[in-house]
Amino acid sequence: MTVGKHAKDILSHSPTGPSYSLLAVIVEILDLVGVSNIGDYIPLLAWMDLQGCVRRSKVLSQKLRAIFGEIINERRNERRNRDGEIADVDFLDVLLTASSNQTEVPITDVHIMGILANMFAGGIDTSAITVEWALAELLKHPHTLKKLQDELSSEVGSTRLVQESDVGNLPYLRAIVKETMKLHPVLPLLVPHTAKQQCQVNGYDIPSSTIAFVNVWAIGREPTVWENPLEFYPDRFLYSNIDLQGQHFELLPFGSGRRACPGLALGISNVYLMLANLVHVFDWAAVEELDLTEKFGIVCKLANPLVAKAVMRVHRKVIETET
Numbered sequence: 001m002t003v004g005k006h007a008k009d010i011l012s013h014s015p016t017g018p019s020y021s022l023l024a025v026i027v028e029i030l031d032l033v034g035v036s037n038i039g040d041y042i043p044l045l046a047w048m049d050l051q052g053c054v055r056r057s058k059v060l061s062q063k064l065r066a067i068f069g070e071i072i073n074e075r076r077n078e079r080r081n082r083d084g085e086i087a088d089v090d091f092l093d094v095l096l097t098a099s100s101n102q103t104e105v106p107i108t109d110v111h112i113m114g115i116l117a118n119m120f121a122g123g124i125d126t127s128a129i130t131v132e133w134a135l136a137e138l139l140k141h142p143h144t145l146k147k148l149q150d151e152l153s154s155e156v157g158s159t160r161l162v163q164e165s166d167v168g169n170l171p172y173l174r175a176i177v178k179e180t181m182k183l184h185p186v187l188p189l190l191v192p193h194t195a196k197q198q199c200q201v202n203g204y205d206i207p208s209s210t211i212a213f214v215n216v217w218a219i220g221r222e223p224t225v226w227e228n229p230l231e232f233y234p235d236r237f238l239y240s241n242i243d244l245q246g247q248h249f250e251l252l253p254f255g256s257g258r259r260a261c262p263g264l265a266l267g268i269s270n271v272y273l274m275l276a277n278l279v280h281v282f283d284w285a286a287v288e289e290l291d292l293t294e295k296f297g298i299v300c301k302l303a304n305p306l307v308a309k310a311v312m313r314v315h316r317k318v319i320e321t322e323t
């Protein structure tokens with residue numbers, strides 16, 4: 001199932017009138033989420049909205065509602081005009097079908113907008129930033145890049161793109177993604193969690209309602225947990241049973257437990273496919289000196305976006321017939 005029938009159209013969607021696209025709004029939301037809002041730390045000052053965070057979030061929320069409202073209405077009309085039984089073509093169709101059925105908790109347009117906003121905000125930047133980190137590390141470690149390209153050539157061949165069904169046969173690709181997420185987890189402090197009740201962790205008393213941050217960035221660099229923790233060394237995962245599902249606390253890029261990332265399966269397969277195909281189809285060379293300085297907000301990304309040159313490895317015609 002895909003997120004949208006015309007994902008590209010949706011991302012560039014702007015309702016008639018206002019000149020903003022969904023992608024631009026999502027990027028602004030992610031930027032806003034990363035701001036340390038003084039009012040959150042000193043509630044007495046919250047009403048002043050000193051940095052304009054509340055005002056900005058209201059404007060963004062209105063824009064999102066306008067865009068999603070229009071997309072939902074367009075799709076409803078299109079479904080009315082579809083012949084015969086309505087087949088669920090994509091995720092929005094599934095939600096609309098669910099909303100038109102009698103359910104214990106009715107699904108309204110507000111719910112649908114919330115789910116879509118979560119999916120777009122949670123799913124776009126996270127995967128793209130992970131791929132950018134992986135590519136930057138591969139450019140810094142050409143032997144690792146070559147080893148991955150060799151794995152892809154031998155398992156996939158040179159006449160087609162990498163597909164989801166290949167990933168199980170690509171252990172080095174999976175190891176590279178784990179190593180990238182160990183060193184560069186997109187959400188370095190996950191998202192804030194609240195203790196529902198008083199508890200003890202490692203002998204420390206945690207009062208109820210305490211806001212807890214889990215520093216997975218630091219865990220990935222912890223010398224008591226990892227050998228040569230700062231070295232980009234995917235081979236460490238080749239013969240290890242550590243996975244990304246939240247069961248191994250030394251590697252938690254998707255969090256763990258009930259509030260772990262619900263988009264894990266989609267996100268990880270996006271990362272595998274994007275990264276694998278980028279290095280399968282192209283050879284890469286950095287255009288500027290590689291700079292892996294991190295920029296911390298709610299997400300941790302490259303401070304200076306990666307600029308790299310791609311040269312086609314596989315004959316273009318072959319790939320075009322594949323896509």
Ligand code: HEM
Binds near residue numbers: 253
């Ligand atoms: C490489 C890709 C991704 C990474 C690294 C990632 C990482 C995370 C992390 C660390 C959390 C917080 C977990 C916690 O605090 O325990 C989270 C939450 C979340 N993610 Fe993802 N994510 C990715 C892709 C996606 C995708 C594709 C979607 C949706 C389509 C998504 C939707 C969400 C949502 C809705 C939440 C909030 C869950 C809640 O609060 O209960 N994520 N993600």
